Amino acid sequence: MKKLVAALDVLSSEKAVKIAKDIVDYVDEFKVNYPLVLSAGIKVIKDLSKIRPVIADFKIADVPHLAYMISKIAFESGALAVIVHGFSGSDSVKATLDVARDFDGKVYVVTELSSKGGEEYMTKFSVDIAKMAKKLGCHGIIAPATRVEKVKILREVVGKMEILCPGVGFQGGSFEVLKFADGIIVGRSIYESEDPKKSAREIREIINKRT
Amino acid sequence: MKKLVAALDVLSSEKAVKIAKDIVDYVDEFKVNYPLVLSAGIKVIKDLSKIRPVIADFKIADVPHLAYMISKIAFESGALAVIVHGFSGSDSVKATLDVARDFDGKVYVVTELSSKGGEEYMTKFSVDIAKMAKKLGCHGIIAPATRVEKVKILREVVGKMEILCPGVGFQGGSFEVLKFADGIIVGRSIYESEDPKKSAREIREIINKRT
Numbered sequence: 001m002k003k004l005v006a007a008l009d010v011l012s013s014e015k016a017v018k019i020a021k022d023i024v025d026y027v028d029e030f031k032v033n034y035p036l037v038l039s040a041g042i043k044v045i046k047d048l049s050k051i052r053p054v055i056a057d058f059k060i061a062d063v064p065h066l067a068y069m070i071s072k073i074a075f076e077s078g079a080l081a082v083i084v085h086g087f088s089g090s091d092s093v094k095a096t097l098d099v100a101r102d103f104d105g106k107v108y109v110v111t112e113l114s115s116k117g118g119e120e121y122m123t124k125f126s127v128d129i130a131k132m133a134k135k136l137g138c139h140g141i142i143a144p145a146t147r148v149e150k151v152k153i154l155r156e157v158v159g160k161m162e163i164l165c166p167g168v169g170f171q172g173g174s175f176e177v178l179k180f181a182d183g184i185i186v187g188r189s190i191y192e193s194e195d196p197k198k199s200a201r202e203i204r205e206i207i208n209k210r211t
Numbered sequence: 212m213k214k215l216v217a218a219l220d221v222l223s224s225e226k227a228v229k230i231a232k233d234i235v236d237y238v239d240e241f242k243v244n245y246p247l248v249l250s251a252g253i254k255v256i257k258d259l260s261k262i263r264p265v266i267a268d269f270k271i272a273d274v275p276h277l278a279y280m281i282s283k284i285a286f287e288s289g290a291l292a293v294i295v296h297g298f299s300g301s302d303s304v305k306a307t308l309d310v311a312r313d314f315d316g317k318v319y320v321v322t323e324l325s326s327k328g329g330e331e332y333m334t335k336f337s338v339d340i341a342k343m344a345k346k347l348g349c350h351g352i353i354a355p356a357t358r359v360e361k362v363k364i365l366r367e368v369v370g371k372m373e374i375l376c377p378g379v380g381f382q383g384g385s386f387e388v389l390k391f392a393d394g395i396i397v398g399r400s401i402y403e404s405e406d407p408k409k410s411a412r413e414i415r416e417i418i419n420k421r422t
Contacts, residue, residue, distance in 0.1 A: 009277065034245075034269070035280040038253050038288075058245065061272040061296050063326035063382070065399075066220065069246040077249075085272050087298050089328015115274035117300015121340070125332045171274070188276075 002211040003183025004204055005055065005164060006190050007031040013040035013047060019191055020051045023200035029080070031055045031185055046078040053080035059110060061085040064095035071099040071107075081106035083142060086129030087122060093136055106140065109133035111154060114144035114167030126150065130157045140164060145173030145184060155180040178210045213422040214394025215415055216266065216375060217401050218242040224251040224258060230402055231262045234411035240291070242266045242396055257289040264291035270321060272296040275306035282310040282318075292317035294353060297340030298333060304347055317351065320344035322365060325355035325378030337361065341368045351375060356384030356395060366391040389421045 006027045008016045016036055030048050032055070037044060048054050056074035060067045060082065067084065074082045084096045086109045093109060100107045111126035111133075112118040126143070133141050140162030143151045151165060163181045167173030169189035178184065186203055193199035217238045219227045227247055241259050243266070248255060259265050267285035271278045271293065278295065285293045295307045297320045304320060311318045322337035322344075323329040341352050351373030354362045362376060374392045378384030380400035389395065397414055404410035 009280065033273070033277055033281075035277065035284060037249065038281070038284045041252060042249050059272045061270045061298075062244070063324055063377075064328070066244055066246065069220065070244075070249070073246060073249045085296075085298075087272075087332045088324055089326060089331040089333070091326055091328040092324075093328075113272075113274055113299055113303075115300060115302055117275070117302040117304075120300040121298050121336045122300070129332070166274075 002178055002207050003028040003164065004207055005029045005031050005183055005185040006200065007033065007057070007166070007185055007187030008048070008191055009033055009035050009187055010191055011035060011039040013044045016040065016044055017047055019196045020048050022197040023190060024051055026200040026204035027052060028183065029053045029055055031057045033057045042073065042077045049078040054078065055081045055083060055108070057083045059083055059085055060092065060096060061088045062092060064091045067092040068095040068099055071096045075099055075103035075105045079105065081108055081139065083108045083110060085110045086133060087125060090132050090136060093133065093138065097136060097138060107138045108140045108142050108164060109138050110142045112144055114146045114171050114173060118144060123150070127153060127157055130154050134158050134161055142166065143181065145177040146171055148174055148177045151177050151180045175206055175210060178207065213389055213418050214239040214375065215418055216240045216242050216394055216396040217411065218244065218268070218377070218396055218398030219259070219402055220244055220246050220398055221402055222246060222250040224255045227251065227255055228258055230407045231259055233408040234401060235262055237411040237415035238263060239394065240264045240266055242268045244268045253284065253288045260289040265289065266292045266294060266319070268294045270294055270296055271303065271307060272299045273303060275302045278303040279306040279310055282307045286310055286314035286316045290316065292319055292350065294319045294321060296321045297344060298336065301343050301347060304344065304349065308347060308349060318349045319351045319353050319375065320349050321353045323355055323361070325357045325382050325384060329355060334361070338364060338368055341365050345369050345372055353377065354392065356388040357382055359385055359388045362388050362391045386417055386421060389418065
């Protein structure tokens with residue numbers, strides 16, 4: 001069954017945990033980003049991990065010794081996986097992988113952002129970055145649901161590696177991407193919904209019909 | 212006089228503040244990154260700001276609505292400036308600039324990382340990114356002290372915009388870069404020194420001789 005990952009970009013631990021408990025039956029993993037951990041403290045990763053595994057979407061894009069330090073904090077705080085930017089170069093991705101191995105954790109590499117700006121520079125290297133991620137032995141890649149044709153190409157490049165796609169919903173991405181992806185990441189359509197549980201269930205049903 | 216920015220990539224507020232107070236006479240600004248704020252909490256920015264202005268080196272590399280949220284937290288927490296990746300695209304840089312204007316803050320755009328991996332993808336776009344940063348009205352760019360010839364080219368592109376360069380010291384970058392840069396960012400050579408005050412003073416003296 002294809003995955004539904006819920007991005008919880010809210011600003012308090014209480015709100016994140018409340019939504020997480022509400023939607024637990026319909027989602028496979030949670031994704032947290034800096035707005036939540038900077039506002040609520042890194043401990044929120046442990047709190048959410050008790051409900052479902054957490055992907056630390058830290059979009060690491062720094063030199064290797066800092067990539068190492070940042071991923072170490074993420075895994076020590078209970079994250080199942082971290083997200084690193086491929087454009088920073090293979091040395092930084094390797095540094096993140098080194099930490100992941102110590103924690104039996106996963107590394108997802110961003111190929112290109114789902115936003116309009118992702119088409120300016122990143123899109124030109126996303127295939128190369130996917131190849132690099134595969135060669136290094138990363139667990140998966142992050143690819144844009146807003147560009148289904150690109151995800152199709154990336155699927156051919158990475159073979160059976162996991163592909164997760166943000167961008168369905170507010171950003172205009174399509175569920176069509178599930179033809180090539182292993183799961184989708186949904187944020188605002190769930191956490192900004194008046195009824196997150198209902199929204200998560202509806203999205204889960206659409207995913208199930210397609211897979 | 213050219214700037215010395217001290218990167219404080221330690222893991223506790225106490226240690227960061229102690230080093231900051233030790234070196235205050237020789238440095239112009241502090242730079243903090245995720246390892247410190249994730250370990251010590253975001254409040255460390257306010258604590259350090261009482262000693263010298265703080266650049267939040269969050270290397271923002273996300274879609275616009277998250278770039279906006281992350282920079283807002285940085286400025287609300289007392290940062291003078293944030294660092295954003297140009298690679299993510301102009302929409303994310305603009306989102307960061309929108310927040311900066313509300314706080315009378317500064318935005319520095321990373322052109323290419325000083326690490327080896329910065330030569331794999333980023334270096335091909337760093338001139339374009341510098342042009343974009345200038346066009347959008349950003350305050351400055353971050354360029355690699357490990358590639359002085361590249362900084363020379365970037366200086367021609369950005370005119371009088373501020374250029375800050377990490378990479379002198381542990382990463383092998385050269386003080387030569389001060390011919391083209393407005394300042395250097397030094398991390399481990401200071402914070403890992405047995406005598407941070409002495410190290411900061413020595414670096415300050417080298418900078419002064421060259422400017």
